[in-house]
Amino acid sequence: DVKVTQSSRYLVKRTGEKVFLECVQDMDHENMFWYRQDPGLGLRLIYFSYDVKMKEKGDIPEGYSVSREKKERFSLILESASTNQTSMYLCASSPSRGKFKTQYFGPGTRLLVL
Amino acid sequence: GQNIDQPTEMTATEGAIVQINCTYQTSGFNGLFWYQQHAGEAPTFLSYNVLDGLEEKGRFSSFLSRSKGYSYLLLKELQMKDSASYLCAVRPNSGNTPLVFGKGTRLSVIA
Numbered sequence: 151d152v153k154v155t156q157s158s159r160y161l162v163k164r165t166g167e168k169v170f171l172e173c174v175q176d177m178d179h180e181n182m183f184w185y186r187q188d189p190g191l192g193l194r195l196i197y198f199s200y201d202v203k204m205k206e207k208g209d210i211p212e213g214y215s216v217s218r219e220k221k222e223r224f225s226l227i228l229e230s231a232s233t234n235q236t237s238m239y240l241c242a243s244s245p246s247r248g249k250f251k252t253q254y255f256g257p258g259t260r261l262l263v264l
Numbered sequence: 265g266q267n268i269d270q271p272t273e274m275t276a277t278e279g280a281i282v283q284i285n286c287t288y289q290t291s292g293f294n295g296l297f298w299y300q301q302h303a304g305e306a307p308t309f310l311s312y313n314v315l316d317g318l319e320e321k322g323r324f325s326s327f328l329s330r331s332k333g334y335s336y337l338l339l340k341e342l343q344m345k346d347s348a349s350y351l352c353a354v355r356p357n358s359g360n361t362p363l364v365f366g367k368g369t370r371l372s373v374i375a
Contacts, residue, residue, distance in 0.1 A: 181360050192367035193307075193351070200360050208362065240306060246360055252297065253353075253363055255306035 154256035156241055162262045169228040171259050173241030180246040182224035183253065184216065186237040199224055231263045266290045268366035270352050275372045276342055284337045284369045286352035294358045298326050298337045299351040301368065307351055347373045
């Protein structure tokens with residue numbers, strides 16, 4: 151079974167803090183993704199990565215950065231958290247080969263910025 | 265641009281059949297996915313269509329018409345545990361391009 155884990159299920163931070171969200175997958179997937187999910191807006195792609203040390207901007211990268219130093223780990227960084235970054239953050243991974251190349255999601259981190 | 269439309273909410277009765285529609289306009293097409301997401305949990309993969317027609321998997325079926333840019337998810341013999349959001353997603357091309365997701369349809373199953 152594919153397993154995608156995220157470092158925290160719930161997180162409370164203060165405005166201006168630097169926040170690290172960690173994601174680890176155990177299926178040797180090449181591709182990893184970070185989304186945020188808000189009511190009425192659906193899933194929005196923040197950043198994704200096709201390989202180690204590689205990153206691509208998604209639809210809403212402003213205020214975020216990412217790091218992929220190892221294949222299994224993809225980190226999302228909020229350089230200076232703001233209240234409008236309060237959201238559910240979902241990490242996903244997918245293989246580069248195969249019929250489906252389905253994205254598998256982690257359990258999510260619900261972040262509250264005060 | 266990329267656009268995926270699905271109804272925001274639906275309600276259906278336990279034991280009944282419900283059809284959730286999805287229409288898409290994307291820059292290309294290389295497969296359509298349906299995911300189920302229970303409240304507070306992560307989306308989980310339900311089905312995949314890349315050719316026209318119906319794919320059946322137990323109580324769930326998914327249909328695709330590429331010429332019409334249209335798909336539906338059919339849920340039979342509804343159970344209370346089927347209350348969830350259902351997300352339609354399209355892969356725009358054959359590479360590693362991320363999926364484009366619709367905003368989801370929240371299905372409530374009532375007794």
